[in-house]
Amino acid sequence: MKHLVIDGNNLTIQDVVNVARNFYEVTLSEQAIQKVRYAREYVDRLVDEEAVVYGITTGFGKFSDTFISKEDTKALQRNLIISHACSLGDPLPEETVRAMMLLRANALSKGYSGIRLETLNTLIEMLNKGVHPIVPEKGSLGASGDLAPLATMVLVMLGDGEAIYKGERMPGREAMNKAGIEIVELTSKEGLALINGTQAMTAIGSLAVYDAENLIKNADIIASMTLEALRGIVNAFDEKVHKARGQKGQFITAKNVLRLVEGSELTTTQGQIRVQDAYTLRCIPQIHGASRDAINYVKNIAAIEINAATDNPLIFADQEEVISGGNFHGQPMALAMDFLGIAVSELANVSERRLERLVNPQLNDLPAFLTRKGGLNSGFMITQYTAASIVSENKILAHPASVDSIPSSANQEDHVSMGTTAARKARVMLDNAQKVIAIEAFAASQALTFRGDVKLGAGTAEVYKAIRKEVPPVEEDRIMYIDMNKLDKMVKNEVLIKAAEEAVGELE
Numbered sequence: 001m002k003h004l005v006i007d008g009n010n011l012t013i014q015d016v017v018n019v020a021r022n023f024y025e026v027t028l029s030e031q032a033i034q035k036v037r038y039a040r041e042y043v044d045r046l047v048d049e050e051a052v053v054y055g056i057t058t059g060f061g062k063f064s065d066t067f068i069s070k071e072d073t074k075a076l077q078r079n080l081i082i083s084h085a086c087s088l089g090d091p092l093p094e095e096t097v098r099a100m101m102l103l104r105a106n107a108l109s110k111g112y113s114g115i116r117l118e119t120l121n122t123l124i125e126m127l128n129k130g131v132h133p134i135v136p137e138k139g140s141l142g143a144s145g146d147l148a149p150l151a152t153m154v155l156v157m158l159g160d161g162e163a164i165y166k167g168e169r170m171p172g173r174e175a176m177n178k179a180g181i182e183i184v185e186l187t188s189k190e191g192l193a194l195i196n197g198t199q200a201m202t203a204i205g206s207l208a209v210y211d212a213e214n215l216i217k218n219a220d221i222i223a224s225m226t227l228e229a230l231r232g233i234v235n236a237f238d239e240k241v242h243k244a245r246g247q248k249g250q251f252i253t254a255k256n257v258l259r260l261v262e263g264s265e266l267t268t269t270q271g272q273i274r275v276q277d278a279y280t281l282r283c284i285p286q287i288h289g290a291s292r293d294a295i296n297y298v299k300n301i302a303a304i305e306i307n308a309a310t311d312n313p314l315i316f317a318d319q320e321e322v323i324s325g326g327n328f329h330g331q332p333m334a335l336a337m338d339f340l341g342i343a344v345s346e347l348a349n350v351s352e353r354r355l356e357r358l359v360n361p362q363l364n365d366l367p368a369f370l371t372r373k374g375g376l377n378s379g380f381m382i383t384q385y386t387a388a389s390i391v392s393e394n395k396i397l398a399h400p401a402s403v404d405s406i407p408s409s410a411n412q413e414d415h416v417s418m419g420t421t422a423a424r425k426a427r428v429m430l431d432n433a434q435k436v437i438a439i440e441a442f443a444a445s446q447a448l449t450f451r452g453d454v455k456l457g458a459g460t461a462e463v464y465k466a467i468r469k470e471v472p473p474v475e476e477d478r479i480m481y482i483d484m485n486k487l488d489k490m491v492k493n494e495v496l497i498k499a500a501e502e503a504v505g506e507l508e
Helices: 013-020 030-048 070-084 094-108 117-129 147-158 172-179 190-195 199-229 239-245 248-261 284-305 331-359 381-397 419-450 458-470 480-492 495-504
Strands: 003-006 025-028 088-091 131-133 136-138 162-165 168-171 314-316 321-323
Touching: 003 013, 003 094, 013 094, 013 199, 013 284, 025 030, 025 117, 030 070, 030 117, 030 314, 070 147, 070 190, 094 117, 094 131, 094 147, 094 190, 094 199, 117 131, 117 147, 117 172, 117 190, 131 147, 131 172, 136 147, 147 172, 147 190, 147 199, 162 172, 168 172, 199 248, 199 284, 199 331, 199 419, 199 458, 199 480, 199 495, 239 248, 248 284, 248 458, 248 495, 284 331, 331 381, 331 419, 381 419, 381 480, 419 458, 419 480, 458 480, 458 495, 480 495
Parallel strands: 003 025
Antiparallel strands: 088 136, 131 162, 162 168, 314 321
């Protein structure tokens, strides 16, 4: 079993994917263990001294001025969890919950939270043994962190709530017992340490960023197939053009496309058939490149957040100081997730327009709607309807969640990020974009079939072969969504990327 050592400082998005999807086991570094113990010792001293410290010997939110006695600290922490477990809606995917658990454990391992080592180890043990809490997706304002979803996650640690264990949904206590994990009784500061953070939005966001990086590669690959199918002009991809502008993402996309279509007998040069192409072909580098740069920006924000201390208060045991701040506020991720949604939405927008150019006989020299017996057969006519519907949905979803705020906790928490809403929305928009690009791949491969036995580009030839292994050409009308779903899975599972990269090397 592959494993990952966490210390709160060096987690990567690839690590998150490996734990969430590939089930890597997690252990704490020795340095992290020492930091966690040291911070806990300081918290215990504060409790013994009955010092007035937010979240340790006081209530929460608007109740921050209410002193809690030493005798009531355990009840305080349990009450915090059960009262805050207010998530509703469909459960988050298991991979998202696994990412949440990892990110919370990583943040706690920094030693700023004051949690007991045994409590942190319980969370890690749940992750390693596959006890996945049922966490409904709705209910977080994204400041004071992701309180409701994280509290629902923590319920299972206490023997409450529900979990999936070995594919079966069951009460949390039963799942813990079957996995051989002891139930936790929380003590001072621990409940707050477990739920006060941005780990729900960052879990969703980290996995979305990883998938968005693959989406942009898929977009370049499939756009290259469409460029060939439409006898596109390659001069517009000349590196001199893109160096003249200086935008990095644009330069990378142009380079990728030229590598993919190298050696093609279908692509053309200026004046060979026409002087210039429509924007959806000619401006592929500029459009895809802008989304590529946006995705990289979001990746940088997420890479910081997955190693961030997002508690309140933070324990600085070396200085014997506890500071109440606002690191739980999800604004950095909220803005980034809205940006990610817009970036992937634009990839779908331009993909749908390329699809229109493939199926519309007024815009190409191919059979109408990519079928030889038009009229008797509708061919690819309604695939464009579906793409248009999905693109329109993304335009509605593109309204930013981060510009909204509703005060909470009697106006103590009077500006919130809506970051988890932004992340969830970006995830839906990403899935939509993957589907639209899959539809373009379906149509582009059909168009290339009509071009006959000609040499395709170095990369596109291999992608075409990979598609044809799963999806044969459409000779007469058939049930199209079956093929569309196959291609959607191929896009999501990196099948087309692997086929291209085997031929031309790693795409940027």
